[in-house]
Amino acid sequence: MITFQIGLQLFSIRQMAEKDLHETLRRVKALGYDGVELAGLYGHDPEEVKKWLDDIGLECISAHVPWKDLSEKTGETLDMYQKLGCRYVAIPSIKEDYRSREGMEKLASQAVPVAEACRERGMTLLYHNHAFEYEKDENGDSLLSTLLQTAREELGAQLDLGWVLAAGEDPEEEIKKYEGRVSLLHMKDVETTDPVHFCPVGKGLLPVRALMRAAYQAETKWLIVEQDNEEPTTWNDVEYSIVFLKDQRFE
Numbered sequence: 001m002i003t004f005q006i007g008l009q010l011f012s013i014r015q016m017a018e019k020d021l022h023e024t025l026r027r028v029k030a031l032g033y034d035g036v037e038l039a040g041l042y043g044h045d046p047e048e049v050k051k052w053l054d055d056i057g058l059e060c061i062s063a064h065v066p067w068k069d070l071s072e073k074t075g076e077t078l079d080m081y082q083k084l085g086c087r088y089v090a091i092p093s094i095k096e097d098y099r100s101r102e103g104m105e106k107l108a109s110q111a112v113p114v115a116e117a118c119r120e121r122g123m124t125l126l127y128h129n130h131a132f133e134y135e136k137d138e139n140g141d142s143l144l145s146t147l148l149q150t151a152r153e154e155l156g157a158q159l160d161l162g163w164v165l166a167a168g169e170d171p172e173e174e175i176k177k178y179e180g181r182v183s184l185l186h187m188k189d190v191e192t193t194d195p196v197h198f199c200p201v202g203k204g205l206l207p208v209r210a211l212m213r214a215a216y217q218a219e220t221k222w223l224i225v226e227q228d229n230e231e232p233t234t235w236n237d238v239e240y241s242i243v244f245l246k247d248q249r250f251e
Contacts, residue, residue: 035059108150162188202244
């Protein structure tokens with residue numbers, strides 16, 4: 001039986017987390033999630049959040065951490081997330097001045113020492129994509145492929161499958177392309193691509209079952225649900241996604 005551990009990116013329910021992080025974590029666990037991906041600590045100390053996670057029984061899978069913090073305060077930043085038990089940290093997005101072939105080559109070179117510092121702490125550095133990384137340069141290469149080819153195995157890919165689809169690319173082929181480098185996948189479903197609007201996993205355009213098979217072959221460890229529209233994600237949405245994914249078991 002092929003199964004995955006399933007996590008939730010807390011940015012999906014940021015309004016709830018800002019109001020009461022402890023209760024939010026408790027409800028995430030009660031719905032059946034195995035872990036969470038952080039996007040900030042909502043004013044709490046790492047030690048406090050770690051205790052809550054341990055008491056509730058949720059794994060701190062990873063964290064989205066601003067590149068400025070990772071590059072300028074590397075040791076301090078990574079030490080904090082190490083205390084939380086994170087095994088992965090992801091660059092969530094980048095500024096406009098990196099969004100070119102030269103910019104991505106620069107980012108790759110800057111990311112290598114950060115990746116080394118992660119490895120020293122038992123962590124892995126990832127890059128999380130949006131749609132713009134699939135813009136092609138004058139050589140026909142996407143910005144994402146330039147980044148990952150230049151950084152080589154130092155940098156993992158946290159493919160956001162909803163944004164891959166919104167960019168007009170094939171999510172299944174992208175998973176296959178980066179086999180062995182996609183330990184975490186963002187399972188983000190898309191209701192419409194123009195304009196882009198996200199929905200609970202299983203209600204949109206993602207070929208979820210095929211993507212899960214590809215993820216298994218690519219040695220993916222975690223599927224992370226994310227639904228980050230401007231309007232708040234409801235608890236019903238969060239529950240629908242986990243129930244749908246857990247129903248997709250296959251040999």
